[in-house]
Amino acid sequence: MHHIYHTEGIILGSRDHGEAGKYYSIFTRDLGMIMASAQGVRKMSSKLRYVLQDFSYLKIDLVAGKNIFRLTNASKTNTLENICKNSGTFEVFANIARLLKRLLAGVEPNETLFLDLIHGFSILEKSQTRDDLRNIEAVIVLRILNNLGYIGENDILENFIKSPFEADLMFEVSKLRTHILQQINKALKETHL
Numbered sequence: 001m002h003h004i005y006h007t008e009g010i011i012l013g014s015r016d017h018g019e020a021g022k023y024y025s026i027f028t029r030d031l032g033m034i035m036a037s038a039q040g041v042r043k044m045s046s047k048l049r050y051v052l053q054d055f056s057y058l059k060i061d062l063v064a065g066k067n068i069f070r071l072t073n074a075s076k077t078n079t080l081e082n083i084c085k086n087s088g089t090f091e092v093f094a095n096i097a098r099l100l101k102r103l104l105a106g107v108e109p110n111e112t113l114f115l116d117l118i119h120g121f122s123i124l125e126k127s128q129t130r131d132d133l134r135n136i137e138a139v140i141v142l143r144i145l146n147n148l149g150y151i152g153e154n155d156i157l158e159n160f161i162k163s164p165f166e167a168d169l170m171f172e173v174s175k176l177r178t179h180i181l182q183q184i185n186k187a188l189k190e191t192h193l
Contacts, residue, residue, distance in 0.1 A: 005062040005069075007031060008077065010117065011054050012097040016042065024052065024071065025101055026060070029114045033104035036062060036069040048074055055084050055093055057118070079118070083125045092124060092137045099141065103148060103191065113147040116140075135173040138180050150187035157183060 009028035017023050020042040027033050041048050051058065052071065057080040061073040084090045096117075104110075120140040127133050139160055145151050146161040154161075156179055159172065173180065 002063045004072065005031065005064070007060060007062070008114075009034075009058055009060050010080075010097075010121075011052065011056050011058065012101050014052070014054055020046075022052070023068075027100055027104065027114065027117070028060070028062075029111055030109055031062075031069075032106070032108040032110050033100070034062070034069050034107055036060075036071045037065075038071040041071075051076060055090075055097065056080075057121075080121050080125060083121060088130065088133045089124050089127065092133050092140075093121065095137065096140055096144070099144065103144065110147065113144065116143050116147060131174070135177065138177060138184065139173060141184050142180055145184060145187040150190060151183060154183065 007028045007030040009026040012025045012027055014022050014024045017037070018039075020040045022038050022041050024036045024038065025033070026036055038048060038052055040046055041052055043049070048071070051074045057077050058074045059077055060071060062069040063072055083093055117140070120136065120143065124133070124136045124140070127136055142151065142157065142160055151157070151161060156176065160176075160180065
């Protein structure tokens with residue numbers, strides 16, 4: 001009998017396979033970045049058809065296969081439901097999803113990063129102005145890179161990478177935006193990706 005993993009995950013992207021199946025890139029709370037397949041999900045009769053959408057935050061059940069996980073069940077969390085309804089927040093969310101797919105490889109749990117993302121995306125979902133979007137994106141990317149070990153000790157950025165991810169941080173970002181972007185660019189260059 002196969003072990004069923006019950007976890008939460010953010011679908012970062014998908015692609016069709018076969019007649020009615022799909023492959024999904026999912027960043028999960030308990031397993032890290034995984035690839036999962038769902039058979040028959042593109043059929044009109046599929047129960048999971050409307051749940052397994054790109055950029056959704058879901059509760060999912062998975063079974064480990066030889067090379068890939070298989071999605072057996074999924075349900076909505078009712079969190080981050082509106083993040084893709086605004087074109088500005090959708091663009092930022094999609095950029096971060098592409099970055100995560102580049103940086104995360106293999107099954108390696110990173111609950112701290114997962115929780116940081118959920119908090120950051122919650123703040124992103126409520127943002128109003130273009131400046132807010134850019135500032136939140138910069139802090140989320142900075143925290144991703146720090147969490148993965150690409151940002152070293154930095155007294156100037158310590159509030160942005162060590163404290164809980166809160167909306168209050170966004171007021172300070174505007175003043176240090178240039179420095180934050182320099183650190184992000186330096187770290188991305190060091191990844192060689």
